[in-house]
Amino acid sequence: MKRFHLLRSALFCLMVLCVLAVVLNAADKATVTPGDADREIAKQAKSVYHALPARNENGDALRSTDIHRKLASKSSSGEHDDHGSGTRYEGDLQYHGGAVLQSVVSHNIYVNSSALCPPNTCWGNPEQFLKDYGKSDFVHIVDQYTGLNSDDRYTLGTSVAVNYPTSAHPYTDADMLAIVHAVALASGESGYGNIYHVFLTPGTDECFDATYSVCYSPDNGPTFYFCAYHGSADFNDSVGHVVYSVEPFQNVGGCSVKPGTPNGQLADSTNNVLSHEETEAITDPDGSAWWNSECNGLYGQEIGDECSFITFAGNNVYFDPSAVRLGEHKYAIQPEYSNRKHGCATAP
Numbered sequence: 001m002k003r004f005h006l007l008r009s010a011l012f013c014l015m016v017l018c019v020l021a022v023v024l025n026a027a028d029k030a031t032v033t034p035g036d037a038d039r040e041i042a043k044q045a046k047s048v049y050h051a052l053p054a055r056n057e058n059g060d061a062l063r064s065t066d067i068h069r070k071l072a073s074k075s076s077s078g079e080h081d082d083h084g085s086g087t088r089y090e091g092d093l094q095y096h097g098g099a100v101l102q103s104v105v106s107h108n109i110y111v112n113s114s115a116l117c118p119p120n121t122c123w124g125n126p127e128q129f130l131k132d133y134g135k136s137d138f139v140h141i142v143d144q145y146t147g148l149n150s151d152d153r154y155t156l157g158t159s160v161a162v163n164y165p166t167s168a169h170p171y172t173d174a175d176m177l178a179i180v181h182a183v184a185l186a187s188g189e190s191g192y193g194n195i196y197h198v199f200l201t202p203g204t205d206e207c208f209d210a211t212y213s214v215c216y217s218p219d220n221g222p223t224f225y226f227c228a229y230h231g232s233a234d235f236n237d238s239v240g241h242v243v244y245s246v247e248p249f250q251n252v253g254g255c256s257v258k259p260g261t262p263n264g265q266l267a268d269s270t271n272n273v274l275s276h277e278e279t280e281a282i283t284d285p286d287g288s289a290w291w292n293s294e295c296n297g298l299y300g301q302e303i304g305d306e307c308s309f310i311t312f313a314g315n316n317v318y319f320d321p322s323a324v325r326l327g328e329h330k331y332a333i334q335p336e337y338s339n340r341k342h343g344c345a346t347a348p
Helices: 002-027 036-044 057-062 126-134 138-146 173-187 264-283
Strands: 030-032 046-053 104-111 154-156 160-162 194-200 226-234 241-247 310-313 316-319 322-326 329-333 336-338 343-345
Touching: 030 173, 036 173, 046 057, 046 173, 046 264, 057 226, 104 126, 104 173, 104 264, 126 138, 126 154, 126 264, 126 322, 126 329, 138 264, 138 336, 160 173, 173 194, 173 226, 173 241, 194 264, 226 264, 241 264, 264 316, 264 329
Parallel strands: 030 160, 104 154, 104 160, 104 194, 194 241
Antiparallel strands: 046 226, 226 241, 310 316, 322 329, 336 343
């Protein structure tokens, strides 16, 4: 009997240690607190970005406006490229001479996470997803655009938690740049070899600018235009050039995937949009590399935009991804456009 009690005590201690390990793993992130200097330098930064429109009437309108693509490139003038004679395919992307990310380390930033919304787990498991994404066949769809085909070029780096003040107004892209600047300055990692994904907690709204008119704002329908976006910025200090994405909480109407996905709506809504932004950032980090510049109804669309399908269930509209196995795990993520296959693909 005594041996039984000892065994039971040992098992109980092991269970406690396992629980503690999970809690510590969720909370064990370096913490960065942006300051006034970060906010000031963010105001001076030169940035470009490209948004994933929400699946609503505002999102439909956003697709046909210049704000869908805030570009600093010559192609933003509205003059569509003429590639001369020869066979062309409607969906094929054109190269505009800019940089691509031949290899990159992703860093996740969790803004104002807490015990109720711990880093990583509140959004599903984006860190595991990025690890699987980088080791998959799926990621090799980008090889035709980057010019390399070696393995293990896209990896997960250090993830951090950020404390950032809240106010009565939604965050803006200037706030996102202040956050990215603070983290990049602290880590010393910037340039085309890194991308920072900024994750926002449920209920956190974010807008392009301080007019608060074009936003991620599921709680305010008239300003709810986009689900996420990727971009790049040039800071006038040692940080220099930074590639980033803004990842608001995706398990909301207009941004979520359909029910019944392998990991549930919460996780796969995150995975689907994160995959979209990561792949677009690889192939078009500055809005000057690979995108469709033909006068064919797809003008301005990037590798992910052309394959971001939807489905309907009752009065609800959902993203309609594919079931894709990345390593040992299955995810619901959208296909990406392949010039090689002249269509949407989940493998090279």
